[in-house]
Amino acid sequence: MTQDDITLLVLAGGQGRRMGGVDKGWSLLLDKPLILHVLSRLEGQTRAVLINANRSLDAYEQLGYPVITDLEGDFKGPLMGILSGLSAASTPWVLVVPCDTPALPQDLVTRMIGGIGDHDIAVAHDGERAHPVIALMRCDLAADLREALAAGERKIDRWYARHHWCHVDFSDQPEAFINLNSPEERMNLGQRLERDGST
Template identity: 65%
Template structure:
């Protein structure tokens, strides 16, 4: 699978409630917006980087190739963001990542592709738990997801379970999937990623 067959999607469409309602993807982390760190894991590995955002579109526009809003309003959660990305992508495959995981592995895309096999969806697993918003998904599933959303489905893992999916083992780097929901979590991760003085 080549980069031309892949679109990247950064989910930044939430309300950031646990961080005081701020637009989480734009929160500074080591001096740059969180979403900029995440974008680096996708850039050069996919044909296009989409950012799913429901506010601050002008700020996000300089950080991605295209900004897309949820196909339906009302902050309906990450499954709606994934659907919006599947619909907007011009490639057969979509790599989904959240905006608040700045320590994602450098080889994330390659490992998801390698772990897909003949399945339609590959989901990252840190050895203990799945990370359903870190996944590779066939974009042809957009219509199926539209039907699931119309039926009231909002749980990502339940939708994945309707399809052929694979767990991709990232147990060698479990800390890479730390996501930042509070200011305290952000400060702890920032401190842990500071390089020691030479």
């Protein structure tokens, strides 16, 4: 597998309930929307980029990448966004990331490729916990995921467990996986990024 075999899928289709229902992709961090932080961390590292969104579609389309909505409505969670991306991608692999993790490792793509081995799914692990929505997976899992969703499955961990999957160790940079669910977290991360000069 090379970077040319991968489509980056940014999940921006959630309801943002823990942030008061806002569209998290357009929440500002250091005067820049979260979606732009994520895209800039991984820019040019995959053959293609897809953005999964269910609102603010015109704004997302202006970023210059294809925007795909969930195949089924009613905000059915990240698995539906993943299925929509797997179904739309033209590459054999998809790397899924959320739009609210603006400090992602800049070597995320190469390390996920290096860590997946012969598995069908690789999930980032920060040394303390896994991050299920940061995952590299085969696009041909779409049919099985469609069946799981039709049967009522909504738990991402349970769907992964149906397949040959592994963790990829990022314990050397756990702070890269902070996701923002409150104004306080946003302020703290903004201060850290400014201090580190990694904006």
